[in-house]
Amino acid sequence: ETLSNAPRRTQDRRSETGDHDQVANGWQHFQNEPDTDWALPHHAEWAQHIVSRWENRQVQVPLVVDGQELFEGRPTRPCLDPSRPGVDVGDYRQATAEDIDNAVDAAARDEDGWRSLTYLQRQQVLQGVAKEIRLARADLMGAALANAGKTLAESDAEVSEAVDFVEFYADTACSFAALPGLIAQGKGVMVVVSPWNFPIAIPCGGIAAGLAAGNTVILKPASDAVLPAWELCQCFWRGGISRKTLQFLPCAGSAEGSQLVQHRQVDGVILTGGTETAQAMLKAKPDLPLVAETGGKNATIVTALADRDLAIKNVLHSAFSHAGQKCSATSLLLLEAEVYDDPEFKRALVEAAESLAVGSAWDLSSKVGPLIRPPAGDLATALLTLEPGESWALIPRKVDGNEQLWTPGIKWGVQPGSFTHLTEFFGPMLGVMRYQKLHEAIALVNQTGYGLTSGLESLDDREQAEWQAGVRAGNLYINRSTVGAIVLRQPFGGMGKSAIGPGLKAGGPNYVAQFMNFTANEPIATPTAIPDSVFSDLLTALHDSHEMTHEDQQRLAAACNNFQRVWTEEFAIVHDHFLLIGQDNQRRYLPVAALRIRVDPSDTAFDLFARVAAARIAGCRITVTTPPGFTSAPLERLHEVTEHWAGGIEFIDESDAELCDAIHRHATDRVRYAAPERVPLDVRRAAATRHVFIADAPVLADGRIELLWYVQEQSLSFDYHRFGNLGVRANEKRAPLKPALGEPPSVPSSAPTTPDQEPQRTDE
Structure with missing residues (x-):
């Protein structure tokens, strides 16, 4: 048989059509959107084109209320570039109290009839939205680069996740609507309050879930990342969603934002943000139907039976990608005494952290980009001070005089119950603790009260079992990084102080159900x-x-x-x-x-x-x-x-x-x-x-x-292979091999997919 000499990896973002091979045959057959294959040389050219297109771009962003774009008579605020302090990349308008009332009233009226469509009809429209997001990948990434300081490698995965959210939530909503004996419908008006650290994927997930469930939606984007949210909403509108069905409402959180979420006609709020923000919402309106992913003090435990080099690789990716500003980022590292006391491990960890390229997100070689704003509060304390017992293994430093650009910091000797142990920082700071027994480490992790992500580095199955049984977190990771959740593969959401709501995970098959009302219309067979x-x-x-x-x-x-x-x-x-x-x-x-x-x-x-x-x-x-x-x-x-x-x-x-x-x-x-x-x-x-x-x-x-x-x-992701060696699990029946990126699916193969065959997601 003749072997083809044609390239197998043919993905080309420069000629994206927006089409895809996935057939709508239920969420159980869902296939994730591939990330960009950065190994292909033409994608470096494509990335440089994004930089050139957005570097000097100025965008004027309006409100969108009741189908109308509103510019005049509203407060104007700049869209700032974290990589270039003082540089504006556009301006946006803030909603007034009257705009809030008008938007909620329009959403409640639903004049364009989104809530009257069937779930299958809504799914068809959302398929068009997914296509538009695919086509807008470059501009979505450019907007996140310019206004949120995200490197292109980080924002590329966000776009893939956004496509996944739109298609997957439409599938799952149809699945719930098809349950016999039940009538499913949306709750009414949903408000999505999105964060700045994932300015594409997270607002898209909230919007898509709300719409797929049968609701009208109002997006209140983070004030620090309005521009990518604006680009995202345009994808929904071009895809067929009415500007009365999805409204765009940047506003000040302390006044108009509070008015929006407390409005009597709002039937639900989807929040991704700080624990304090969620608590303030509920204090103001205790009966608010709030689903929130909040903060996380996430930890990775490294035992003496870990692959120590692999542990360092995973910990650094978990702690410092996107400058430690991911809700899933590891900010606490617990080392078993043998590892903690090993000077070679400490040296390797510090040298690896020092090697990370820190710089402007406009520089395509940067691994660690800027903070969204200059350090303040808890993060400033973490970057500038030590507590009793702590010492600097690696001192964080400002880069190029930019108050928003910091090299990684590592604190050694963090004490139980200390500020570093219990406080979420949201920046490039890693605290290191010493422990004797695994159960002690698990207790230290649980002591934070948060429970978003948690990691374990150990090759011992007994330790893995003990850790799984004892640690309290929504997403567990063994021998891999604690970031990178992918729709359906690792549904995402926390426990304890890291979540408010029923614990139904984003990117999972149950997520949309909490935004739907169900009533029985016929008895179940006796x-x-x-x-x-x-x-x-x-x-x-x-x-x-x-x-x-x-x-x-x-x-x-x-x-x-x-x-x-x-x-x-x-x-x-x-x-x-x-x-x-x-x-x-x-x-x-x-x-x-x-x-x-x-x-x-x-x-x-x-x-x-x-x-x-x-x-x-x-x-x-x-x-x-x-x-x-x-x-x-x-x-x-x-x-x-x-x-x-x-x-x-x-x-x-x-x-x-x-x-x-x-x-x-x-x-x-x-x-x-x-x-x-x-x-x-x-x-x-x-x-x-x-x-x-x-x-x-x-x-x-x-x-x-x-x-x-x-x-x-609860989700668990476990890299059980060792450099491709599967050990005692080599003969397990697994999934068939997927084609290489860009390869036609008809090419036969006999080996299953490996996790390393796809670019690693850096979302969540």
């Missing part, structure tokens, strides 16, 4: 038998009882059967949707450890029993909490039929004030109400201060929706 003995006992005890109508008994039987089936098919499984050779990418569900089921006098018998059944199958520790003195026939029967559950369920009388106290004492991880109007404002206030999610959606008999409120998602 089973002839219940396979689970617990449910069988429960239903047998309730059969022909006076506590439930026959209709409710039938509905509960159907719900239990559905819960059992869906749990087995979806929630009990550890999912790996890609099966890459050499890398596990697992998505799993963890039960909410301590769940309170709050009983209200207006709850139906079905509301009570279905919530208990869902919590039981999810493995939660259940506390059924009732107002003092309240009793009912269904509640009494629940006492009787669950006596043999022993410690699996507890019944307590509890006033609203006592429930608030339990929340403040961290005695519960989540509270499940049967309807939002039954949740007192004081309970919402208490929950907001402790990041406790109040699950208040109506109780459903469909477990694909109902069971979401009793679990939390």
Whole structure:
């Protein structure tokens, strides 16, 4: 057979058509958008063209309210270039209080009928948006370079992720809408409050999720990165989204921004930002339906059984890419005593950090670019001071007199409980701690209270298992960097102080569900038998009882059967949707450890029993909490039929004030109400201060929706290969090899994909 001598890597960003080979056949068959193959020489030419096109560009950015571009009579603010202090790359207009009201009113009216479309119709429009984002890759990257200081390698991955978000969320929304027996619709008006550190992917993800779920959307971009958000919105509009369906509303966060998120007609807010920002929103409006990815004090543990050279490579990429300004960045390094005390390891770590090219994002050789603004507050303290016990392994320094450009800093000897240990910096600073036993290191990591990403460098499977079981974080990484989450491959989102909401991960198949309302429109088929003995006992005890109508008994039987089936098919499984050779990418569900089921006098018998059944199958520790003195026939029967559950369920009388106290004492991880109007404002206030999610959606008999409120998602990415050597896992069945970038998919192959065959994502 003759071998072809034609190039296999034919990707060429200079001739992008926006088309792609993916067929819309469900999210289970989703394929990620490829990043740019920087090894191809013509892409260096393409990158230089982006620099030339944007270096001296000036852009005037309007508001977009109710379909109109607004320039006149609004405050004007500059779009600043972090690489060149004092240089403006454009101006943007800030919304007034009147603009806020007009935008929300337009979104609520939905004159162009986005909410009246079917989910399949919305998916078709969003496919056009994805094409426009592909075509705009260069300009999106140029805008992020000019206004957010992102190197092209960093922003390129953001564009790929943006395409993924648009296509994937449209797929998953259609999947939820197709569930039998349910009517799905959007919540109404969604506000997306986006950050400056991922000025393309994160606003795109929020917009796409809101639109795909069937909502109208208002984007409030970060004031430090308005320009890339403007370029992004134009992709949506060119792709077929109305300027009344998606509105663009830069505004001052302290006044008009607060007015926007607190507006009575806003039905939900998607925030990526600081923990303090989220808490301020909830303090002002405790019943705000807020889904937020907040801060992270992320750590990597390196044991004595790690590949130390590989650990250094991974840690530096995690700590200093985008100048440490990623929410997933490692800012804490815990070294086992043997590694910490090894002078060669310390020398290698410091020399590797010193070798990182620090410079302007306009310089294509720069690895570490500028800070979004000069250091202030906690970051300034971290860069300029030492605490007792600390010393400088590597002193951070300003570069070229630019207050926003700093070399990496490494602090040695960070003490437990110190400022460096517990504080998020969002800059190029790495604190190093010493530990003796792995369980001590895990405790130090969990002590921060955050739980976004966490990394382990160890070749020992016993240590890997202990760490997985003990560390509290939403995204876990073993023997790889803690940055670079990819849609569906590593759905992203945290725990603890790093998240507000139900714990449904961005880039995962459940994310859009929290922006949809579901109502039952027909009963689920009643089973002839219940396979689970617990449910069988429960239903047998309730059969022909006076506590439930026959209709409710039938509905509960159907719900239990559905819960059992869906749990087995979806929630009990550890999912790996890609099966890459050499890398596990697992998505799993963890039960909410301590769940309170709050009983209200207006709850139906079905509301009570279905919530208990869902919590039981999810493995939660259940506390059924009732107002003092309240009793009912269904509640009494629940006492009787669950006596043999022993410690699996507890019944307590509890006033609203006592429930608030339990929340403040961290005695519960989540509270499940049967309807939002039954949740007192004081309970919402208490929950907001402790990041406790109040699950208040109506109780459903469909477990694909109902069971979401009793679990939390976690992702694990594990590079199990050693320089291509798969060891005892060499014979595992994995995914077939994908073609090289740009190669026609019809070329046959016999080997599976490896994680190194695609450019590494640097997003999140």
